[in-house]
Amino acid sequence: MFLNNLRLFNFKNHAEVNLAFDTPVNCIVGKNGSGKTNVLDAIHYLSFSKSSLNPSDVQNIKHQESGFFLRGNFTVNGKPKEVECTIQTAGKKVLREDGQDYARFSEHVGKYPVVLIAPQDIELIWDGAELRRRFVDTILSQIDRVFLEHLIVYTHQLKQRNSLLKNFSDSGQVDVQLLETYNARLIESGEYIFKSRQKFCLDFAGRVTQHYRYLAAEEAAGINYKSDLLEAGFSQLLKNSVQRDLALQRTTTGIHRDDFVFTLNGYEIRRVGSQGQQKSFLIALKLAEFEVIKAKLNVKPILLLDDIFDKLDDNRIHRLITLVAAGTFGQLFITDARPDRTLTILTEAGIKARIFTIESGTFTSTWLQT
Ligand SMILES: Nc1ncnc2c1ncn2[C@@H]1O[C@H](COP(=O)(O)OP(=O)(O)O)[C@@H](O)[C@H]1O
Numbered sequence: 001m002f003l004n005n006l007r008l009f010n011f012k013n014h015a016e017v018n019l020a021f022d023t024p025v026n027c028i029v030g031k032n033g034s035g036k037t038n039v040l041d042a043i044h045y046l047s048f049s050k051s052s053l054n055p056s057d058v059q060n061i062k063h064q065e066s067g068f069f070l071r072g073n074f075t076v077n078g079k080p081k082e083v084e085c086t087i088q089t090a091g092k093k094v095l096r097e098d099g100q101d102y103a104r105f106s107e108h109v110g111k112y113p114v115v116l117i118a119p120q121d122i123e124l125i126w127d128g129a130e131l132r133r134r135f136v137d138t139i140l141s142q143i144d145r146v147f148l149e150h151l152i153v154y155t156h157q158l159k160q161r162n163s164l165l166k167n168f169s170d171s172g173q174v175d176v177q178l179l180e181t182y183n184a185r186l187i188e189s190g191e192y193i194f195k196s197r198q199k200f201c202l203d204f205a206g207r208v209t210q211h212y213r214y215l216a217a218e219e220a221a222g223i224n225y226k227s228d229l230l231e232a233g234f235s236q237l238l239k240n241s242v243q244r245d246l247a248l249q250r251t252t253t254g255i256h257r258d259d260f261v262f263t264l265n266g267y268e269i270r271r272v273g274s275q276g277q278q279k280s281f282l283i284a285l286k287l288a289e290f291e292v293i294k295a296k297l298n299v300k301p302i303l304l305l306d307d308i309f310d311k312l313d314d315n316r317i318h319r320l321i322t323l324v325a326a327g328t329f330g331q332l333f334i335t336d337a338r339p340d341r342t343l344t345i346l347t348e349a350g351i352k353a354r355i356f357t358i359e360s361g362t363f364t365s366t367w368l369q370t
């Protein structure tokens with residue numbers, strides 16, 4: 001997949017920017033706060049119809065303006081494709097492909113895959129299970145449409161069941177039969193999600209192990225899938241937890257409680273990993289994501305590398321850049337506040353690139369030829 005042109009209008013700090021990309025490796029350089037990450041986020045928007053940073057669409061509109069507009073012209077499997085996204089303070093989000101509005105955003109998922117490696121990835125290790133579930137679910141949703149449908153159904157039905165439990169508690173009356181029908185709706189989707197996550201994790205963990213070895217050392221990086229459903233069938237679990245669910249007025253068992261435990265030599269990396277090991281783990285995770293999406297969709301995702309040179313030591317940078325030089329990735333976008341560093345790294349690796357420099361809101365591009 002290749003992004004040929006990108007247009008940003010009133011998106012975050014950018015009033016109007018039109019960029020043309022004609023080469024796989026693109027660097028965006030400029031001082032802190034100049035809007036480098038925002039350009040990557042615009043590409044993220046066109047892929048996921050949302051920001052990687054700010055979950056509120058309207059907060060991505062340039063201050064004092066009433067809406068933003070993004071357009072990307074891609075080449076996918078040799079065909080030109082245009083994706084547009086418009087957000088207005090007063091109005092709905094509109095996502096369009098080749099001039100046609102999507103009725104449901106879920107139809108867009110997986111069509112323009114992007115993999116982002118960014119400073120905030122560390123939250124995947126440090127935060128609660130929800131972020132890790134979202135990470136896995138986002139990959140699965142892109143490669144398996146049925147999974148995405150089940151996830152939408154499950155999320156909706158879980159909310160419904162929880163309000164039912166609350167109603168029971170408010171009214172002091174429990175309708176066991178009604179609860180059974182709610183359970184039935186959860187079970188089918190829950191079982192599908194469980195099986196998908198379990199199968200995915202087995203394959204994915206192996207890839208993470210390999211990438212970690214390549215990037216860092218002969219240590220065993222892994223992922224353990226944790227789920228209530230590993231202990232019993234979902235229907236049995238729901239039966240067993242009726243009293244607790246009624247008492248707590250929420251569904252206390254199910255795949256919404258799953259976790260993916262990141263490990264190093266069998267121990268939780270959050271507890272035993274050094275900063276360097278954790279960073280290597282995160283990059284291994286993202287390289288595995290890239291690989292899985294590429295294999296399943298038969299398209300190389302666009303790779304967004306936000307400020308990663310800041311976070312890695314020379315050896316790991318060298319490893320990663322070796323992959324870039326070998327043409328492992330398709331198109332990639334690298335940001336760096338220190339142009340000299342990026343230029344040196346790329347020049348030494350013999351990588352041809354285009355450099356976009358942001359200065360006082362204006363972009364200029366130069367060609368780095370080695
Ligand atoms: N909605 C918005 N309107 C205007 N400016 C914004 C908005 N959101 C973020 N910004 C500005 O964008 C800048 C940060 O851009 P960013 O892409 O993160 O910079 P960097 O080049 O360091 O990656 C900040 O100056 C911030 O104030």
Ligand SMILES: [Mg+2]
Nearest residue numbers: 036037307335
């Ligand atoms: Mg930044």
